[in-house]
Amino acid sequence: MTTSPENSPVIPFVGGDFLDADYQQICQLLKEQQGVDLTGYKDLCIKRRIASRIRAAGLPGPQPYYALLLDDPQEQQQLLEALTVHVSQFFRNPTTYDLLERQVLPELLERARAGKAKLRIWSVGCATGEEPYSLAMLCRKLLKAGDLFSIIATDLSAEVLQRAKRGLFAPSRLAEVSETALTNYFTAEGKDYRLADEIRNQVRFFQHDILSDQPFYRADLILCRNVLIYFSRLQQQRVLRTLAAALPVGGYLVLGRAETLVPACRDLFRCIDSAERVYQRLETNGDPLPVRGAAAEQ
């Protein structure tokens, strides 16, 4: 706790203290200077994280912090890191990818082979592309001659999609990449690493808002990790219903490790692994799901 010049204690600033105008001013600055759009995120969650940066900077509230942000691009970066809204990593939470490699993908590939169909994967909220590219590397490991697969990756932010397509990554994003994958698929370029075209070409990126009702993609496996945390319970429910409608019965959904199914959606999925947050689409009893989230490329 800091003290005022008169030595009376100053109560540390917390997320709930934000005035709307102050909050909007900081959001606007991040949008204009960093291309990060916080629309759609749970306000309180973002406010708490900004408040913690305000306290870390030893400031009493959002006005002087806004002045600091205007002046200091490094603080803008630190705030973005604290918000973690676009932060991703190749093979983030490696045990989840282990489960995908051991169980989920082989089963889906078998099913696709049996039906002479294409395996379809959708990464929702893909940020800068590490997640769908990791999936592309896994698929290459598991594919047999004649197998077909397609990976679609979507995000609300046009800016992160641009970065994803560029395929250039800081070393910090590669911490979980195996030696073999590093040798096979990355080339050092200045301080960063360039991802090989053979992996980049496997992923198609689209701008799409998962909160919208626009039909999008039907997939056998959907990853929607570290996206729901920013949404209200009602929004989470809506998104989960959209994703359920995009999956066939027996299709898989993977959430982030800090995310769970809201109770209202538990009848749509069976939990396959509670630690890895892997779920399988169930048949619904006479309760037709909305068709949104399903369509596009058949």
Ligand SMILES: C[S@@+](CC[C@H](N)C(=O)[O-])C[C@H]1O[C@@H](n2cnc3c(N)ncnc32)[C@H](O)[C@@H]1O
């Ligand atoms: C923390 S990143 C998650 C990246 C990756 N899924 C992972 O777990 O490493 C969250 C991403 O969700 C995206 N996002 C937020 N709201 C969204 C929405 N309504 N529709 C689609 N993407 C959204 C953000 O732009 C951000 O890139």
